[in-house]
Amino acid sequence: MTTVSTLASIILTPWITALYLQEVIHVDRSAMLISIAQMIIIPVLAGILIKARLPNLVSIALPILPKIAVLGIASAICLVVALNAGSVTSLGILVLCAVVLHNISGLAAGYALARAMGQDRITARTIAIEVGTQNSGMASALAVKHFSVLAAIPSALFSVIQNIIGTGLSGFWSSRPTSDQKAGNRLTNDS
Numbered sequence: 627m628t629t630v631s632t633l634a635s636i637i638l639t640p641w642i643t644a645l646y647l648q649e650v651i652h653v654d655r656s657a658m659l660i661s662i663a664q665m666i667i668i669p670v671l672a673g674i675l676i677k678a679r680l681p682n683l684v685s686i687a688l689p690i691l692p693k694i695a696v697l698g699i700a701s702a703i704c705l706v707v708a709l710n711a712g713s714v715t716s717l718g719i720l721v722l723c724a725v726v727l728h729n730i731s732g733l734a735a736g737y738a739l740a741r742a743m744g745q746d747r748i749t750a751r752t753i754a755i756e757v758g759t760q761n762s763g764m765a766s767a768l769a770v771k772h773f774s775v776l777a778a779i780p781s782a783l784f785s786v787i788q789n790i791i792g793t794g795l796s797g798f799w800s801s802r803p804t805s806d807q808k809a810g811n812r813l814t815n816d817s
Contacts, residue, residue, distance in 0.1 A: 733758030
């Protein structure tokens with residue numbers, strides 16, 4: 627799902643952005659498509675190439691890469707907020723409500739649609755997290771490059787909110803195992 631949605635974002639993000647904003651501001655879909663392709667395709671291809679050519683280096687670096695990614699995203703969020711410190715307070719509550727509703731809607735829709743399609747609870751929970759967690763780093767970068775630093779505030783705020791809500795939901799679900807998980811644990815313990 628992550629691979630498909632990430633690759634689809636290369637084409638769909640510029641198209642959807644233009645669809646929503648065409649009456650308000652000009653959206654250069656071609657430039658946005660190129661930006662997204664550069665942010666997604668080049669790093670993915672570089673990662674595949676490095677993994678194929680230098681597997682020992684990759685195995686050494688792999689444990690620290692998530693920490694580097696978190697540091698990079700946190701730095702981008704801090705920069706966006708710092709550049710817009712005055713505007714953040716005036717936009718505050720409205721943007722916060724929109725961001726929270728967006729995240730909760732994604733989580734709920736992911737879970738509900740998965741269950742409606744006959745998926746078990748474990749799969750539905752996984753899909754909920756996948757749908758509710760978005761690439762806010764890419765959104766911030768696109769907003770800054772194609773609109774303004776102020777336009778990046780919602781995605782920076784979303785990055786924080788999705789991590790808080792997603793972590794909380796994951797913790798809540800992990801403390802309430804499904805009947806499938808309980809059955810699996812019984813089988814493991816009986817072995």
